[in-house]
Amino acid sequence: MNIYLRALITGTFILLNTKSIQAQQACISGLITADQVPKEQASIRLNNTAYQSITDSQGRYRLCAIPPGRYQVQVSAKGYKSISRKLVLQAADTLRLDLDLEKEGQTLEDVVVTGTLKEVSRLSSPVPVEVYTPAFFKKNPTPNIFEALQNVNGVRPQINCNVCNTGDIHINGLEGPYTMVLIDGMPIVSSLSTVYGLSGIPNAIVERIEVVKGPASSLYGSEAVGGLINIITKNPGGQTPKWSADLMGTSWGEYNADLALSTKVGKQAAVLTGVNYFNYQNPQDHNKDNFTDVTLQDRISVFQKWNFKRKEARFFSLAGRYLYEDRWGGEMNWNKSFRGGDSVYGESIYTKRWELLGKYQLPTRERLMLSFSYNNHNQNSVYGKTIYQAQQNISFGQLVWDKKWQQHDWLVGAALRYTYYDDNTPATAGIGQQSNNPSKTWLPGIFIQDEITFNPMHKLLLGFRYDYNSLHGNIFTPRIAYKWTVNQNNTIRLNAGTGFRVVNLFTEEHAALTGARSVEVKNDLNPERSYNINLNYNKRFFLESGTFMGFDFAAFYTFFNNRIVPDYETDPNKIIYDNLNGYAQSKGISLNADIAWNNGLKLLAGGTLMSNTITENHSTMQQMLTEKFTATWALSYTIKPLKLVIDYTGNVYSPMRLPLLGKTDPRSAYSPWWSLQNIQFTYKGFKQFEIYAGIKNLLNWTPGKRSDFIIARSEDPFDKKVHFDAHGNALITPDNPYGLTFDPSYVYAPNQGIRGFIGLRMSF
Known part of the structure; x- marks a missing residue:
């Protein structure tokens, strides 16, 4: 018991x-x-x-x-x-x-290829690469990649013409020709297509966009001086939806449709088809200058990509894209019957281009990858009574050997690029009046890269490239990169390298085509050379509450020799080109922050403080159309009970120096501080589709709010009432009190004001 x-x-x-x-x-x-x-x-x-x-x-x-x-x-x-x-x-x-x-490929562990031409973890890459996924760009939906980049810190889409709204992409304040744009690593978006083809890349086909800031010529050759943007397209099959659609319209009468279809073809192939259609046919003139604020556009782009299954999982992909665009801007009463005439001013641009690109892994024991691309670009444009017709063909081939041996990771390659360019301007004119001399440029090159892993904490990358330009001769571009992984949450990278660029005036200088200014080249232009060093520190940590915080700090410096600078100021009737008798510098610091709180609030924000200067004859000045400070943000909050996501995005820019038409031009020599801000509401209460709506340009900011006029002499676009002296300079008269000529190149921000938008996304 x-x-x-x-x-x-x-x-x-x-x-x-x-x-x-x-x-x-x-x-x-x-x-x-x-x-x-x-x-x-x-x-x-x-x-x-x-x-x-x-x-x-x-x-x-x-x-x-x-x-x-x-x-x-x-x-x-x-x-x-x-x-x-x-x-x-x-x-x-x-x-x-x-x-x-988040889906695979959308976090800090992203696999990237742009920095080293190899698929590596973003954290493991010795070269700092910024990765942006469709989820980021959906926070501020746009009809094309060009506009979508406005919320990337240090990257600015620059509109170069008030009338036709063509533009390019600036990285850290450097002009568009210093930015290389790739599709799946292929350099097919260059020269003419950087001016006219960026707007036609369908958002529906984009898997991610990788951005490298600073010279990358040791891997990618010419044009990769200021940085590069690599648009990685989706792979058919896998996590890609069977079909998806994104339909959007705005209160200005803009309509955009992105469609994508992914399917298998038999047992050995999968295909992805993407279609983008954009239409805007509603002329607006809010600044009352009798010119369209935004160009009217009718654009279609079709993309198709095939992936094939092969033995031993070898890679084979083939893709193609076709773009057609009809855009015009000008006086409000312009129509196509006035095209090329001198009675009503308009800028009308017909663009046709097609592209083919592919990658094929050779059936060998060693890993050998053959990449190839070809594109054909036809341009039929008129700028008032000036006719510009051009054709550009670019062929590219590259063979890369990827080999790992002990602590060495080798990459050895040979590349060949051929560019054919012909137009109806003096750039390709022959000696006789009836002769023609198209530009044909061969650019063979070889490169070698060795990534040495001393231990899990320390990596060293050594690279060297040799190119032979058929017009300019030998070009050497070495680089070095060092990565120190202090621990899993702290990484330091130091990169140094060189870059080079060969200029193509008539595909880079829109003002030369409007008839507003003529181009003068003083001497034979030598290739530009740049020397860059970049320090990057990445810090991330998790708070006990579950909050994630990531910070990315960078300091950069680039020194330019033989800088080719357009001179707008010596003669208001000309754009004078010459190699700089001095040097140019680009330097600055930037900070990106990524914070995700446990209550559904997320913040992506960044700021860049920079200085881009030209020094000549012991005088230093700020470069034209480059800001000293820029910041971007994307603040998102999810109201989980309502299944509603609110996105508040925006950017802000400091003043930049603008091209004036002489001392009597009354327009400001500098732009003001300006900002574009947007808000979006997305309802995700449905399983296979979501509805979004919002307002773009909340502040209704346009350049016309701070200036009496933006386009000089918009009332006399053919200069019929302008009187000139013996040297071709405009005279001051009662009808022309400032002595100006017609000029639409005074532009730094979009002329499109506040507008609402609504859209529907579906995915199955």
Whole structure:
């Protein structure tokens, strides 16, 4: 009897003590979503313990009876990047932890190829690469890649003409010709297409966009002086939806449709088709200068990409794109019957281009990859009564050997680029009046790169490239990169290298075609050379509350020899080109921040402080059309009970120097501070589609608000009432009180004001 009594007392004591211990233990619970949609069957576990759970049909989970201590929570789901959070649990804690999963390739662990021509983890790359996914660009939906880049820190789409709205992309204040734009690593967006073809890349085909700031000529050759933008297209099959659509319209009468279809063809192939259609046929003149504020456009672009299965998982991909665009801007009463005449001014541009690109892994034991591309670009344009017709063909081939040996990761390659360019300007004129002399440029090159891994913390990359330009001779571009992984949350990178650029005046200088100015080339232009050094520090950490914070700091410096600078100021009737008798510098610092709070609030923000100067004859001045400070932001908040996402995006720019038509020009020599801000509301309560709406340019900012006129002499675009002296200079008369000629090149910001938009995205 005593034995049973003692057992009863002991059991009661153990039970009471267990309940007391459990009362002191902790619980965590929360909601797991994927792209803001509740995620079923996601796995939640405490690493190195037996505590684990899975989410229910509503994305909810709960883990209890956890002893106090330090833990690492791991959340994972098939097709999505795993998320880790460090927690410190106290006795009787009840912690709520909500997390949003992102698809593969959308986080800091992105696989990137742009920095080293190899597929590597973004964190492992010795070259700093910024990655932007469609989820980022959906925060401010745009009809093309050109406009989408306005929210990337240090990157600015620059409109170069008030009438036709063509433009280029600046990186860290350097003009568009210093930016190389690639599609799947192929240099097919260059020269004419950087001016006229950027707007025709369908958003629906984009997997991600990789941005490298600073010279990359040791891998990519000419044009990669200021930086490069690599547009990586989606792969058919895999995580790509069977079909998707994004339809959007604005209160200005703009209509955009992005369509994508992914399907398998038999057992050995998969194909992705993307179509973009954009239409705007509603002339607007809010600044009352009798010119269209925005060009009217009718554009279609069709893209198709095939992936083929091969033995031993060797790679073979083939893609093609066709673009047709009809755009015009000018006086409000212009129509096509006035095209090329001198009675009503208009700028009408017909663009036709097609592209072919592919990658094929050779059937050898060694990893040999053959990349190739070809594009044909036809331009039929008139600028008032000036006719510009041009054809450009670019062929490119590259063979790369990828070899790992001990701690060395070798990349050896040979490339050949051929550019054919012909137009109806003096740029390709022959000696006789009837002769023609198209430009034909061969650019063969070889390069070698060795990435040395001394240990998991230290990497050194050495690279060297040799090119032979058929017009300019030998060009050498070395580079070096060092990466120090202090720990998994702190990384330091130091990069140094050189770049070179060969100028093509008539594909870079729109003002030469409007008839407003003539081009004068003083001497034979030698290739530009640049020398760059870039220091990058990446810091990320997780707070105990589950908040993620990531910071990316960079300091950069570039020195230019033989800088080719357009001179707008010596003669207001000319653009004078010559190699700079001095030097140019680009330097600055930038900071990017990525913060995700546990309550559904996310912030992506960045700022760049820079100086781009030209020094000649012991005088230093700010370069034309380059700002000293720029900042961007994207603030997102998810109201989970309402399944509503609010995105507030914007940018701000400091003053930049602008091209005037002489000392009597009354327009300001510098732009003011200006900002474009947008807000969007997205409802995600449906399984396979979402609705979004918002307002663009909330501040209704346009350049005309700070200037009496933007286009000089818009009332006399053919200069019929302008009187000139013996030297061709405009005279001051009662009809022309400032002595100006017609000129639409005074432009720094879009003329399009506030507008609403609404759209529908579907994915199956």
